[in-house]
Amino acid sequence: MPRRHRETATAKAVVAEAQQRGRRQRSKETYREISVAEFFAKNRELAGFSNPTRALYQTVRELVENALDATDTHSILPVISIRIAYDDELEAKYGNPRKWFRITVEDNGIGVPPTVIANAFGRVLFSSKYVIRQTRGMYGLGVKAAVLYGQMTAGRPVEVVSSMQESDYVYLRRLYIDVSKNEPKIVEKGQWRKKGRWHGTRVTITLEGDWPRARSRIIEYIKRTAVIAPYAEIYFETPDGEIYVFPRLTSKMPAPPKEAKPHPHGIDLDQMKMLIKRSNARTLLQLLSNELQSVGTIMARKFLEEIGLDPNMNPKKLDNDSLVKLVDSMKSYRFRAPKSDHLSPIGEELIKIGLKRMFKPEWVDALTRPPRAYQGHSFIVEVGIAYGGGIEARNEPLLLRYANKIPLLYEEREDVTYKVVSGINWKIYRVDFPAPLVVLVHIASTKIPYKGVGKESISEVPEIESEIRIAVQHVARKLRVYLGKKAREAEARRKIITISKYIPEIARSLAILSKPPTKWNQPSEKDEKILVDALIRLVSRNVEVPKVPGLEQSDPEKIVRSVIENIKLE
């Protein structure tokens, strides 16, 4: 079976000796299974919890993203409050001041059913996010990783208070995750009648953190969240007692995403088996046209006939080989592209509102591209560009990356967006660095191809890369038009200034010359003024000043006049 190798006598001795050692050691090889909770506890850096700084940031993220998923995904205008506080009690107990934090995030969302709270916060891979629909959460992992981190460092349970919209009660749970079993261990339970109409969820996690180092990232994260969700009202209180308020700028919200059926290009063998098991379809034809999106009866029949499968056969009777053939052929068959109503892009208007609030730029524009698909997952790319005004000049564009409305702050250089934006020759678009340029890129998808479960950077999927490039170039061309007009206007103004400088002198000379020589030494103020006015009109009419929207607009006469006044002041 194996090709044996020839060894020299010496090598053989070494091998024998080594194998002896190996044999002595072998008995120590111990196999065991760990729970998925233990896996992510051991390897918490995979979920973004690599150190106290990242952990503080990541916990805020996970809680805020859950809060937004519980509101805007369900057409509720979000009111989110975030509070990070020093935990004085732990400090008194353990020492190490300024190291223990309580993070509380509260939303006005749909609430979590009381029967589900414990699992939703205390069981890794238990989630409502395992459907085909655009949500911020995706893995069913983030908040549990935060709970794990909290209990591993501060030894405190997560506290959840929640009430659903139609419920008359508020429910409380305090719980740990039993790491070896991956299940919640409730330590406190409570419920009481609601007095008002409050609904939503409030989560508190206690953990070891590093506020001074995490501070700027967390503030930036919340700011960028406000940029992309200007319909949200966000309060943020820091451990130092600073309060940031981001008021709601608009009540217009993106349409919430609908749940979708899987697309034939993105389905794999195991998924197909599950579909067949769960479906009521009695024929292959019914299966394809009922359980998949973008597949009509006609197309399904045509496809099945092409690959030689009987449309009327019972899908539960497909043998393994036919199943593989079915799934494999579907991947390359020309079905219609996936639908996009399970996506919820932000829209050009909201992007512009957000960028204006954050930067007060002199120019802003945005583009939402039509939906596209990769490997059966639909996605939409949106791009906003802002220029000038309150933006600081930098040596490269300030890049704001978003994925399903989540701002991404870490690992920028590994992101497909960075690759595209840094690869663009901005000179073509009249941008000369250092320049005050902000580029926002949002990717909305039922499946964001993150590089890791920490959700910080996006893989280089060719379809996505190409859409980003097209969108950035499109908005950048508009920027070029604007900057072109601006340059021409500046040129025209320079021209006016050059000519205008001579007007007083010419006017004075003309005023003198137009009189009889005896009066040459007594110029009349009045004559001179008439001549100046005439010359100003003349110049203003002949020099074209292009109109640029958004820029301070003054009529040419005014410009000429102000130039002359400035000369006189010199």
Added chain:
Amino acid sequence: MPRRHRETATAKAVVAEAQQRGRRQRSKETYREISVAEFFAKNRELAGFSNPTRALYQTVRELVENALDATDTHSILPVISIRIAYDDELEAKYGNPRKWFRITVEDNGIGVPPTVIANAFGRVLFSSKYVIRQTRGMYGLGVKAAVLYGQMTAGRPVEVVSSMQESDYVYLRRLYIDVSKNEPKIVEKGQWRKKGRWHGTRVTITLEGDWPRARSRIIEYIKRTAVIAPYAEIYFETPDGEIYVFPRLTSKMPAPPKEAKPHPHGIDLDQMKMLIKRSNARTLLQLLSNELQSVGTIMARKFLEEIGLDPNMNPKKLDNDSLVKLVDSMKSYRFRAPKSDHLSPIGEELIKIGLKRMFKPEWVDALTRPPRAYQGHSFIVEVGIAYGGGIEARNEPLLLRYANKIPLLYEEREDVTYKVVSGINWKIYRVDFPAPLVVLVHIASTKIPYKGVGKESISEVPEIESEIRIAVQHVARKLRVYLGKKAREAEARRKIITISKYIPEIARSLAILSKPPTKWNQPSEKDEKILVDALIRLVSRNVEVPKVPGLEQSDPEKIVRSVIENIKLE
């Protein structure tokens, strides 16, 4: 409880309407738990299986790494054979030629116990790698992800044939992973008596792949594996029938890593609870000094007294707060650094052997740094540098990255090693790019801080970054010395050449001048030769040619002579 916001009448209407919509949708929110197998099947790109190209590469990797872990970790000189073949049977069934592959990897390792085979290949997070010891595998995930990918694309089970060293039987298992339950589903079982003394494991996975695109990476991967494991014998057969053989270059193997106890700096609360549960220690003092490494009785007592815990108390009676305090204080207490006998560095000699085989360079050197620790995990950095000879000149160093003896090929620019090596000013070391420079960096650790479960790039841990920098600089300084000597020698040769060029002319003139004028037109060959020899001796003695080891060494007289001969030939 929540701070309510004020809304205008219009906004209120919008909110009400949106909340209505939300309420209608809410009932659709469905929670469910998925198994860890389903998680990695859904998100297979996390484990490196993002497309047929990567999947083919990643499958080879996972199998080869398991094969090496089964051999050198147990002091067995590895014999590994890798075979990638087109699966003609599937091609005939499904069409799509050149798309279906069978990958078979066989080792002469310790074998897998027959009772364990099914779980080791069919249950995600079941593994022998969950101990503190340096192994290539770490997550208990890779080979199962390959099995999942195979069954999802080609619909075929994994086939495992294995026999342990002391066993008289060979066992066969063919199995799928039941994705929704995360458990193996055996479809074929067999066992037979061994005829020879074979032991080891042979695994075959059938999958969809893309050989033309994966080819160069896979070959590179195997080559680099051979560089770092010159004690292994590796056979590789491609689907096109090419055969690569990497014979064993040495029988010297690094000492295998031992299993270690956890270090107090790297332990968290849940681990401590598990330790207490499993330990027989009856006092806190016993617990710390028996169950942790680098903690002696004296130090343990001192530490416990400092934090105000009774060394004689029963650890099972510690309350939660005291536990947190214990674990938290341990993190910063000055215990001894972790031991390194659970690490298995390659060693300077093997690195040099490997680099010489791969590149046949004119100069090579290597350094193994002493063990260090980060967050309680010990690690060792090793660096090899090769220069000139068979190395192609490039605009930056050719970087060979290794982690626990695994070559890393993807995501180079995200790796801490790239950051360090590309940040070095090579001019200081007399290297002017383009230059023929190879830099090999190996990080050995009980826990490699990979950025993702696909194990392709390493995070920027400050302690590791600093060690890499020190090691590269150290070997680079030796390179500078070599290149300095080489430059001086070249300079000296140039000098000899310059002087030597005039020797024949001077000799001839002297030969003529030293005779009476009547014979001026009949120079004697003999006189001239005597003079030339004398001059050569003179020049050779006065021009210093530095000795450089490894370079072709010729004595100065020879050099001078050859210069003169060359002149005559012109």
